[in-house]
């Protein structure tokens with residue numbers, strides 16, 4: 001049987017002077033409990049009728065109704081069954097109604113005793129369904145009802161009558177009992193009086209109010225927490241989107257994380273699980289109220305925590321790091337003063353003023369990318385909230401993504417550069433085969449063809465032809481050799497054998513290789529002016545001789561026999577030595593000072609070249625010097641005013657033995 005009439009509506013029809021009000025579910029719960037408490041605290045044997053929307057709401061209160069039933073035999077409980085709620089007459093009368101019944105929208109409680117009467121007759125107001133993801137207690141508490149709650153005996157009697165009549169329709173078997181009650185109501189409504197004791201009501205309502213406030217405060221805290229977390233994640237995600245520079249991302253992350261979690265220090269460093277050490281790079285510094293002595297009773301003074309940036313920490317010797325690696329999850333030491341795991345790390349904890357220590361791994365597919373650390377540097381250990389740890393973990397996931405993304409980008413950049421280098425090599429190869437090699441090859445071909453087809457050629461001419469072919473073959477060999485050298489240097493395939501060397505030795509070797517060259521005219525005068533106490537240079541000797549030889553060779557090629565060439569060196573800063581090879585030759589135009597280092601650049605073009613050379617010498621020199629972190633450049637006052645080529649190379653920081661003066665330099669001329 002489904003009854004669609006609402007009790008509230010019937011009541012309002014019967015007593016049109018009543019003005020219904022709006023009640024939240026939490027208020028109705030408080031009022032209902034207060035009314036029930038009044039029954040339990042009083043001496044009356046009242047009539048109690050309670051109607052629950054669903055069996056589950058009744059179940060929460062079932063034990064109270066058992067206690068109420070011990071005081072009075074006039075208890076009626078109505079509910080829409082869900083499991084085992086059925087029509088029964090045991091401790092009290094149970095009335096089951098259809099879930100589609102109008103009662104399932106309503107909430108009623110009627111208490112009618114000799115000394116007091118109160119009732120609550122309400123109907124739920126339909127609200128739009130909340131989104132599926134919000135199935136929160138707070139949403140349930142904000143359900144709204146309209147109706148009345150009153151101590152007015154007339155209204156209570158009217159409500160009781162309506163409900164008893166309804167009960168008779170569901171449970172005709174209770175007719176005798178309910179009829180008696182209905183008859184009693186008629187006289188009660190006119191004669192009864194109310195001696196309401198507000199005590200239990202007020203007490204109960206205050207308790208509810210308090211509990212409501214606590215819930216509200218908790219809800220605010222959790223919302224604020226969520227907001228904080230979301231803001232933090234958003235700002236880090238924004239940084240990740242904005243930049244592919246891992247340093248920038250980590251700096252933002254360290255700053256935000258440290259600030260939001262109120263840490264004394266936050267560190268992020270990149271490392272692999274097998275790394276021996278890690279250098280601390282990214283840091284946030286907060287406040288520190290740590291006395292340093294480990295005595296919590298000392299009065300700590302609040303100041304900024306000091307920086308650890310630049311320090312190198314051992315990873316393998318740190319048991320906390322080991323635990324993080326093994327568990328692949330965060331490790332927290334709430335109090336480093338008592339935690340055994342930090343016993344061997346006293347140096348670190350004291351140096352870093354770390355009282356509470358959180359270490360979180362940044363992982364990607366179980367591979368360690370780095371570590372995030374939070375240090376709390378107060379005299380009292382920090383209790384880490386679960387929500388704080390969850391926030392750190394959420395951020396660390398973002399950091400992991402950012403690092404992978406940045407790494408992928410860097411790899412791509414690297415690959416791109418390699419491709420560009422390959423492309424350059426390919427274009428060079430095309431240029432060299434297309435022009436630089438074709439020219440001497442044609443000469444060789446012409447000479448050899450003439451030799452083959454002209455049997456009557458004079459012996460002299462034959463010799464000229466042969467010499468010409470040999471010269472061009474030699475030029476081709478040098479060109480290919482230089483080209484291959486440059487390609488190897490550009491692709492970074494050269495392994496430097498760096499060792500401490502006296503510059504003088506390399507200059508001597510270059511000078512002697514110069515003597516073996518054939519020049520068309522006598523060489524200009526070469527003077528070496530090296531200071532007597534030059535520090536050793538940290539270079540690959542073979543390649544340094546190559547650089548000096550090429551520069552000397554150029555100087556000789558472009559300087560007349562009566563000119564001068566000087567080799568000088570000076571120690572211009574604590575790291576580098578500057579070497580200069582200057583000549584008084586044909587000079588270089590100002591706008592060509594950089595171009596001379598381009599591949600295949602030759603002022604007069606290879607075809608008109610009388611001095612020989614491949615146009616690759618200076619490009620090779622630049623690659624070699626750059627490979628050691630040095631610089632090479634040309635200076636000249638212009639045409640026919642000489643040129644100076646300067647380059648810098650690293651020096652060795654001398655140990656006490658090496659500090660001894662290097663043997664005196666001789667003044668050298670050719």
Ligand code: ADP
Nearest residue numbers: 554555558596602603613614615616617618643
């Ligand atoms: P090359 O084998 O042709 O000498 P380099 O790369 O060594 O190739 O030099 C490139 C060009 O730079 C030379 O062809 C020349 O035009 C110019 N150059 C190099 N050294 C000097 C110098 N000492 N004086 C004037 N010009 C120079």
